[in-house]
Amino acid sequence: MGALTEEFAHPTFLAFPVIAARLLFAALLGALIGFEREWRARPAGLRTHILICVAAATFGILTVEIAHSTAFVGRETVSDPLRAVEAVTAGVAFLAAGSILFTRGEVQGLTTGAGMWLAGAVGLSCGFGLWQIAGLGTFLILVVMGLLHSFEVKLGIAADKRAHQRERREARSSHKAKDDTEDRC
Template identity: 85%
Template sequence: MGALTEEFAHSTYLAFPVIAARLFFAALLGALIGFEREWRARPAGLRTHILICVAAATFGILTVEIAHSSAFAGREMVSDPLRAVEAVTAGVAFLAAGSILFTRGKVHGLTTGAGMWLAGAVGLSCGFGLWQIAGLGTFLILVVMGLLHSFEVKLGIAADKQEHREPSKTAKAGKDDHDDRC
């Protein structure tokens, strides 16, 4: 029983309030990105982007914790945080690729896929405690996906040529995600 108590009382390199702040900030930024996708009734909305950001932040935090873990004390260990970045990038790119469809000679979901990929980068930034990068990255994502889309609509060059799309039946029913359409 003492080993189990010790396991759950295990200290971390980062203070728990810091870990919680990083994860909550990742969730908030993921929600901002996902809300824009929901507002435009696109696949991969609010919950998807929150989960991507929080997952990436968790991997970032784990990278920091593993590098400072006492489990490796006295052992030779080479720490390479870029491996975590590469793994998250590959994993999120796999999810993002699944949101891209090619039908009737047209590509659909490319912006959503790119947003998912960037949500992973925002989450990693939060996980590593790089708040400024995460915040600025989110701001730029919202500018590109939101304001530039409105500008394209006004110029008549937007792919969908609509300011706002009719919300899906799922959204009308009060659900906040469109995973059933992915």
């Protein structure tokens, strides 16, 4: 029982409140990015972006902990925190690539994929305790995805997917109403 207690009370380099704050901040920033995607009715939304940010933050925290671990004392080991950054970047890029579709000669999902990739960077920033980078990165993501999209819609460069979906719903409901009227006759 003592070994099990010792295992779960394993000391960490970072204090647990710091770890919790980093993970919670990553979840909050991921939620902000994901909310924007949900609001625009895009495929990867709130939960996906939260999970990406928290996962990346967890990998960042693990990297810090491994670099300071006493488990490798007396053994010749080399710790390279950039490997964690590369691994998270590659893993999230794989997920992001899955959100990109090519249909009817159009590419869709590039912005969502890029947002997922950046959510990974925001999460890593949180995991490494680089709060300012994470916060500014999230702000810039929201400006690019939100404000610039609105500007593009006003200029006629980009379509507003929500308006398009609303039009389709209205067309379906008027079509259904027409069918119901014909059925009554």
